[in-house]
Amino acid sequence: MNVPLVIDVRGLSKSFGGRRVVDDFNLRVPRGAIYGFLGPNGSGKTTTIRMVCGLLKPEAGVGEVLGFDVLRESLKIKERVGYMTQKFSLYEDLSIRENLEFIARIYGLDRRAERVDQALADLGLAERQGQLAGKLSGGWKQRLALAACMIHEPALLLLDEPTAGVDPKARRDFWDQIRRYSAQGVTTLVSTHYMDEAVQCDSIAYIAYGKKLLDAPTAEIPNQIGLFAWRVSGRPLQEAQRLLEAQPGVDLVARFGTAVHVCGKDRAALEAAARAAKAAFPHVEIAPIETGFEEIFIYLMSGSVDNFQ
Amino acid sequence: MSRLALPRFEAPSFDVSWARVFAVFLKELVQMRRDRPTFAIMIMMPVIQLVLFGYAINTDPRHMPAVIELREDGPMTRAFLASLTASTYIDIVSIVTRAEDGDAALRSGQANFLISIPEGFERRLVRGERPQILIAADTSDPVAAGGAIGAIQQIAQSAFAPEFVGPLAFLAPAPAPYEIVVHRRFNPAGVSSFNIVPALLGVILTMTMVMITSIALTRESERGTMENLLATPVRPIEVMIGKTTPYIFVGAIQVVIVMTIAVLLFHIPFTGSLIAFLIGVTLFIFANLMLGYLISTLAKTQMQAMQMTFFVFLPSILLSGFMFPFRAMPAWAQAIGECLPITHFLRIVREVVLKGAGFADVIGDLMPLGAILLVLAGVALARFRRTLD
Ligand SMILES: Nc1ncnc2c1ncn2[C@@H]1O[C@H](COP(=O)(O)OP(=O)(O)O)[C@@H](O)[C@H]1O
Numbered sequence A: 001m002n003v004p005l006v007i008d009v010r011g012l013s014k015s016f017g018g019r020r021v022v023d024d025f026n027l028r029v030p031r032g033a034i035y036g037f038l039g040p041n042g043s044g045k046t047t048t049i050r051m052v053c054g055l056l057k058p059e060a061g062v063g064e065v066l067g068f069d070v071l072r073e074s075l076k077i078k079e080r081v082g083y084m085t086q087k088f089s090l091y092e093d094l095s096i097r098e099n100l101e102f103i104a105r106i107y108g109l110d111r112r113a114e115r116v117d118q119a120l121a122d123l124g125l126a127e128r129q130g131q132l133a134g135k136l137s138g139g140w141k142q143r144l145a146l147a148a149c150m151i152h153e154p155a156l157l158l159l160d161e162p163t164a165g166v167d168p169k170a171r172r173d174f175w176d177q178i179r180r181y182s183a184q185g186v187t188t189l190v191s192t193h194y195m196d197e198a199v200q201c202d203s204i205a206y207i208a209y210g211k212k213l214l215d216a217p218t219a220e221i222p223n224q225i226g227l228f229a230w231r232v233s234g235r236p237l238q239e240a241q242r243l244l245e246a247q248p249g250v251d252l253v254a255r256f257g258t259a260v261h262v263c264g265k266d267r268a269a270l271e272a273a274a275r276a277a278k279a280a281f282p283h284v285e286i287a288p289i290e291t292g293f294e295e296i297f298i299y300l301m302s303g304s305v306d307n308f309q
Numbered sequence B: 001m002s003r004l005a006l007p008r009f010e011a012p013s014f015d016v017s018w019a020r021v022f023a024v025f026l027k028e029l030v031q032m033r034r035d036r037p038t039f040a041i042m043i044m045m046p047v048i049q050l051v052l053f054g055y056a057i058n059t060d061p062r063h064m065p066a067v068i069e070l071r072e073d074g075p076m077t078r079a080f081l082a083s084l085t086a087s088t089y090i091d092i093v094s095i096v097t098r099a100e101d102g103d104a105a106l107r108s109g110q111a112n113f114l115i116s117i118p119e120g121f122e123r124r125l126v127r128g129e130r131p132q133i134l135i136a137a138d139t140s141d142p143v144a145a146g147g148a149i150g151a152i153q154q155i156a157q158s159a160f161a162p163e164f165v166g167p168l169a170f171l172a173p174a175p176a177p178y179e180i181v182v183h184r185r186f187n188p189a190g191v192s193s194f195n196i197v198p199a200l201l202g203v204i205l206t207m208t209m210v211m212i213t214s215i216a217l218t219r220e221s222e223r224g225t226m227e228n229l230l231a232t233p234v235r236p237i238e239v240m241i242g243k244t245t246p247y248i249f250v251g252a253i254q255v256v257i258v259m260t261i262a263v264l265l266f267h268i269p270f271t272g273s274l275i276a277f278l279i280g281v282t283l284f285i286f287a288n289l290m291l292g293y294l295i296s297t298l299a300k301t302q303m304q305a306m307q308m309t310f311f312v313f314l315p316s317i318l319l320s321g322f323m324f325p326f327r328a329m330p331a332w333a334q335a336i337g338e339c340l341p342i343t344h345f346l347r348i349v350r351e352v353v354l355k356g357a358g359f360a361d362v363i364g365d366l367m368p369l370g371a372i373l374l375v376l377a378g379v380a381l382a383r384f385r386r387t388l389d
């Protein structure tokens, strides 16, 4: 691949109070990519993103972001990065417009009023621009924050759970926007809990307990995980599901409409479990199926508990 | 993790962007304007404080109990005593003839004043020997005593004047043919009431300027807005200038309010150099803003910032010469006092406002004030964390 790397960090580590929350983290994000960042709560996603944009000083590790040294040139990085924090961090006692204007001034943008007007129009907030940001609902706050971190046309977007608590329509709009940016060459690293968002990413890095467990193009992930699946349908589905959950070799049982998908990493054990269900309930149908993203991500997200200690 | 560790991974940059300073300034100004209660307090506090203290100063204390030690009895003495009684300043509680009795009354608190008219007063007065009237005053409450001392002197003048007619007319011109000697007891240094109003300016400015800027950064941290601010390319010095500048105006408004009240209501004579005063007050406001800003880099919460502000405020009142005469304090207390901006400001303002000093007279306090300002700003800048660590 000769696409230049926008994020290239190696061995990033960070501890809080003697506890390693990010351990030897490597990440290579090519220009224009939409990179998904997955992991349970407390696994170190926010900490990693903060190190990438110079908000936290890594204990160990080196790297470049947008070609600038992540340790020594954080000001240059900050000028070119749009960072959307997980928690709303604009000023609640400033109006929507004042917040955007503040950011526009801080980045020293030209045509300030024009850009702010444009951002307000894109947001659909032009009429409410005088309203205090603190009075906005959660979804609108997210949109405002996104507009604020894009106003200086950054080359790299770092989005920390940008759509948490946002309605599906707004989430779709948001992803359309991200893809448009991506087509223009803007790179995005986005942490998320939503599977439907994860599958839209070009690549995915999965982190748990501060360690990266998986990092691959989204299409290759099923192979990398090596997860096998069987489909079980018919009656009595409820009882069959309960039986399957108790079987050895079953890592995940998930309901998909009128069927359950049983997944496991041990192909033979999984097949044995499926056949045991068939033996117990002769009326159910069982069949091996291709493992889909949905199963993979449910497996990834549910298989690991929250990492807070 | 340690908040004491300076972020060493990037050299500090001194290329200030005034556009970014202006951005922070504007934002801070809007926030200040929206925070109505705080803004109201900043403007009302000087007024309320001055009026409160003003009562202590302006209340001409009346009906102060006095003991008269009388060694002789003549027409002039009688006229003086009659005037004292007629005035409401003094209530004569007893007339004694022995010095010990008068002293005892003063010491026991039975009387606040002991007025002694010596033997042969009238005879010596007529001879032009300028005899003494001795006033011993309990100045443990100097403000209260001060008013009455002044009143007694006036009473004496108006009581004796009508007597100086006919053959005694030669005694009438000033200086008075008698001498009033005041002994301040129990607080010999005494604090003149004029001292307090200009000094109050220092106290009010310290309190508001330090308190308000002490939460400049902790508020951002507590509300989570610090993360967004730090993610932008804004520099520490830009944040510092932008965040403190709005309060320069608040300080200026307070100065105008206090000085207007001082001159109009309390008739404080402003005798010295206005330029020297303005330079002094500007340096002082800056120093206080930096002190508050330094606190905001040390405190983790707004609560801590408030506590630290009081930690600074108490010595500012106690060790600056506001409360106790500076030179009477032990050396260590004076040493602490010298490091406080208010100590130098009090000297400047007293010298300039009350003693008519010019720029050259107060340079010795302007320089340390400037030095304190630079040190505070330097430490605050070094302490500013550019990361969330
Ligand atoms: N400033 C901090 N001080 C102490 N511990 C922290 C701090 N920030 C994060 N942590 C801890 O580090 C771990 C990783 O947190 P975080 O990066 O926020 O995870 P995520 O974003 O994946 O939910 C958590 O256990 C969290 O409690």
Ligand SMILES: [Mg+2]
Pocket (backbone or CB within 6 Å): A042, A045, A046, A047, A086, A160
């Ligand atoms: Mg997080």
